[in-house]
Each structure stands twice: as C-alpha cells, then as structure tokens.
Amino acid sequence: MEKEFEPACRRMEWLDPFYKAVWEKAFAEGIPISGTFELTPRCNFNCKMCYVHLKEKDIPKYGKELSAKEWLRIAEEAKEAGTTWLCITGGEPLMHPEFPEIWKGLSEMGFFLTLQTNASMITGEIQTLLEQYPPRQVKITLYGSNDEVYEAVCGVKKGFTRVNDGIHTLMSMGIPVTLVSTIIRQNAEDAEKMAFYAYVHRLPWDSTIGVRPSLRGADLDLNDVRFSEKLEENRKKNMEKRISKSSFLDPEKKPCTYCKDYRLGYWILWDGTVSFCSFLNESGISVRNVPFQKSWKLLLEYEETLEWPEECQTCEAAKICERCAERVRNRKSSVDGQESFCEQTKRLYKEICKE
Structure with missing residues (x-):
C-alpha cells in the first residue's frame, strides 16, 4: 500500500544512497530492518537523568528480564523477518548476567551490531x-x-577514569567509537571540556539537554537535573523558525509518522515489551511468548491506531508544536508544579504572536 507521506529516511541526506534505497524498500513493505535490544535495567552507574535504571532488588516489581535463550530466539526470528541492524x-x-552468551550469539548471526x-x-x-x-x-555515554x-552526575568513584580507559581500549x-552526552545542571559547566x-x-x-520523565520506576528528579530555562529557549526558537520558514506540521498525519523507526524499526525493552520508541512502553505487545513476526505485525497495527488527542486537533499552536506520540501522551500532566508540555506550548505561541 502506497503511503502519502515520506519516510524519515528520505530526509536523511547523510545516508549512503545504497542504504537509503534499502531503508525505503523496508518502509514501503513494512520490514523491521532496524531494532534495539534493551537487555537490562541494571547499571553500575546511577546517573541522575536516567529513565531506565533500576536497582536489582526493584527489578521484580516491574517485570522479568529476558534470558539469553529468549533474546537469541527473538533475534533468530527477527533476522528471518528482515532485521539487519x-x-x-x-x-x-x-x-546482563548472560551478556557474553547473548553477544556471541548475535555476532554469529551476522547482524550489524552497535x-x-x-x-x-x-x-x-x-x-x-x-x-x-x-x-x-x-x-x-560521556558525562564529564x-x-x-x-x-556528581553518576554517583560513582573514578567514573571518568574507568570510562576513559574503556574508550582508549x-x-x-x-x-569505531562515538560519544554522546546528556547535559544537565550537574555537568553543564563541563560541557566545553x-x-x-x-x-x-x-x-x-553529540549532546542533548533533553531529559524525559521516568515512567518505568527509575529514581529521577526532573527538577534537580533539567535545564528548564534552556529547554524553553530552544523550544521558542524552533517554533519561531517554523513560522519564518512556513515549515508547519500536518495535523492530518498520524503521530508515528514523524518517527524515524515508523514501519521499519522497533525497540524491545528488557521485560519483553515491544515498541517503536524507548519512551513508549505501553503498547501491550510482548515478544516473550509470542513469535517475533506476530509481535511486529501487532506493532504496525498499533502504530496505525495511534491518533493525536482531540485537543491537538483544535489547538491554535498545533502546526508549530514539537509534539510526538510520547510527548502528548501525558500532555496535561506537570512535574512538581512545572508547566505541562501543552501549557508551555500555548504560552510560547502567544508570546511569539505578540512579538
């Protein structure tokens, strides 16, 4: 079935023409060419902005980790379905207690692994x-x-020393190594270094100041880490840019169509939940006791059923809002008195109109 909107891969000018053609075919045919396996919520660091990390004793409260046998079964089926990356x-x-077995198995299957x-x-x-x-x-992840x-950021002794040793190794x-950083209040002054x-x-x-709320039980205090002022400044600039370039969102497009993984990518969370976004873990789809192909088909159907909230359809700021499926899910909620996403969007839009 031909889609009336362009896939995100078509806008990736840096993508090699061969791979772009491969991704376009995957999009057109709904092939799960790219996947992410989130093996575990365990971590030896305790980063202040992490939305995934759980203490070992708390893991059973939120789910059960997939075993090596389960991950490799899923990988075999995903490979048959077309997963390459x-x-x-x-x-x-x-x-993950069985990481060596998982890594060896995935490598021998021939995936392009990151x-x-x-x-x-x-x-x-x-x-x-x-x-x-x-x-x-x-x-x-480089945090200092x-x-x-x-x-200050990760709550560990000699964290940089160990990370630096790992990078050099x-x-x-x-x-090939790529560094990514989340800039929060605790490491902001160190960003240039x-x-x-x-x-x-x-x-x-690559760096970001975006910190999302934790919906999986991780101990995360947004007020302690988030650069609210800088985020608001960036949001306002992006909205002004959309207006100046007449680059508006199309309210008729479904939420998932703005995601680069739409129709060709997926996330499998540590408990077996399948989603197209690491921040959306409420699809109700599991791959633990279900063949991957069936879970993928259900995910495609789930993506098509998601709609913008009715409020978005009538909002005066709809065309310049930076909304996505995850951001509008809790659009009316606020954190410890902070403005909700929708409240801030409407306020900034009114300020821009006045200016």
Missing part, C-alpha cells in the same frame, strides 16, 4: 569478547571530563 543497550548492557555502553567495564572477559566479536561501532563531575582495538575531549580524540560527539 541491531543496537544493544540497557541500562548498562554489559550488566553496542551502547558507559565503557567502564571494557576489561578482562569483555575486552576479549569484543576482540573476538567486534561491533560495527560502540556508542559511549573528570572523576569529580562523574561522581576500544580505540586501540580499532573499533567534554567537547574538547571528543575533538582531541577525533571522535564524533
């Missing part, structure tokens, strides 16, 4: 494992340029 993440994925890690555990058995079964790339900042192995660290090591670096 896999990102392995967590929590800290290396903390490992997302804090890099503090790239030693011993893990180092040997990655030497034998190297990933296509490793995406490392020294141990003091890491302790991976580089010495010839494995993080950028310089990436520059000196000639590593790609």
Whole structure:
C-alpha cells in the first residue's frame, strides 16, 4: 500500500544512497530492518537523568528480564523477518548476567551490531569478547571530563577514569567509537571540556539537554537535573523558525509518522515489551511468548491506531508544536508544579504572536 507521506529516511541526506534505497524498500513493505535490544535495567552507574535504571532488588516489581535463550530466539526470528541492524543497550548492557552468551550469539548471526555502553567495564572477559566479536561501532555515554563531575552526575568513584580507559581500549582495538552526552545542571559547566575531549580524540560527539520523565520506576528528579530555562529557549526558537520558514506540521498525519523507526524499526525493552520508541512502553505487545513476526505485525497495527488527542486537533499552536506520540501522551500532566508540555506550548505561541 502506497503511503502519502515520506519516510524519515528520505530526509536523511547523510545516508549512503545504497542504504537509503534499502531503508525505503523496508518502509514501503513494512520490514523491521532496524531494532534495539534493551537487555537490562541494571547499571553500575546511577546517573541522575536516567529513565531506565533500576536497582536489582526493584527489578521484580516491574517485570522479568529476558534470558539469553529468549533474546537469541527473538533475534533468530527477527533476522528471518528482515532485521539487519541491531543496537544493544540497557541500562548498562554489559550488566546482563548472560551478556557474553547473548553477544556471541548475535555476532554469529551476522547482524550489524552497535553496542551502547558507559565503557567502564571494557576489561578482562569483555575486552576479549569484543576482540573476538567486534561491533560495527560502540556508542559511549560521556558525562564529564573528570572523576569529580562523574561522581556528581553518576554517583560513582573514578567514573571518568574507568570510562576513559574503556574508550582508549576500544580505540586501540580499532573499533569505531562515538560519544554522546546528556547535559544537565550537574555537568553543564563541563560541557566545553567534554567537547574538547571528543575533538582531541577525533571522535564524533553529540549532546542533548533533553531529559524525559521516568515512567518505568527509575529514581529521577526532573527538577534537580533539567535545564528548564534552556529547554524553553530552544523550544521558542524552533517554533519561531517554523513560522519564518512556513515549515508547519500536518495535523492530518498520524503521530508515528514523524518517527524515524515508523514501519521499519522497533525497540524491545528488557521485560519483553515491544515498541517503536524507548519512551513508549505501553503498547501491550510482548515478544516473550509470542513469535517475533506476530509481535511486529501487532506493532504496525498499533502504530496505525495511534491518533493525536482531540485537543491537538483544535489547538491554535498545533502546526508549530514539537509534539510526538510520547510527548502528548501525558500532555496535561506537570512535574512538581512545572508547566505541562501543552501549557508551555500555548504560552510560547502567544508570546511569539505578540512579538
């Protein structure tokens, strides 16, 4: 069935033409070409802005981790369905009790693997494992340029020292490394030094100030970490840019159509829940005791049933709102007295109109 809107991959100008053609075909035919396996909510760090991390004793309250046998069964079925790219993440994925077995199995299946890690555990058995079964790339979360900042952000001693050692180990192995950072109040003054660290090591670096609320039980205080003022400033600039360029959202398009994983990508959370977004974990679809192909079909149907709330259909700021399926899910809620997403959008829109 031909779609009336363009897939996100068509707007990725940096994408190699061959891969762009592959992704376009996947979109047209609804092939799950790209997946993310969130192996565990465990982590050896306790980052203030993390929406996933759970203490080991709290995991049973929220679900049961998939075993290595279950992950590999899912991977086999996903491969048969067309999955080529896999990102392995967590929590800290290396903390999964059966990580070596999972990684070896996925590697032998021939996936293009990306490992997302804090890099503090790239030693011993893990180092040997990655030497034998190297990933296509490793995406490392960098949260400071020294141990003091890491302790403030991640609550651990010698965090930067361990991460820095892990980065150099991976580089010495010839494995491509990319750095990503979340900037919060506790590491904001160190952001330039993080950028310089990436520059000196000639590593790609991306940063964000976006922090989402935790809906999975993680201990996250948005008021403590979020740059509310900077986020509002950025939102207002983006809205003004949309107006100046007449680049408006189409209220007729469904929420999922703005997501790069729409019709060709998926997330499997640590408890077996299937979604197209790490922030949306309420699809009601599980792959634990269901064949992957069936779960994927249900996910495609779920994406098509999602609609914008009625309030979005009549909102005066609808065309310049930065909404997405996840953001509008709790559109009327606020955190400890802060404005809700919708309240802030309407206020900023009125300010722009006055100006």
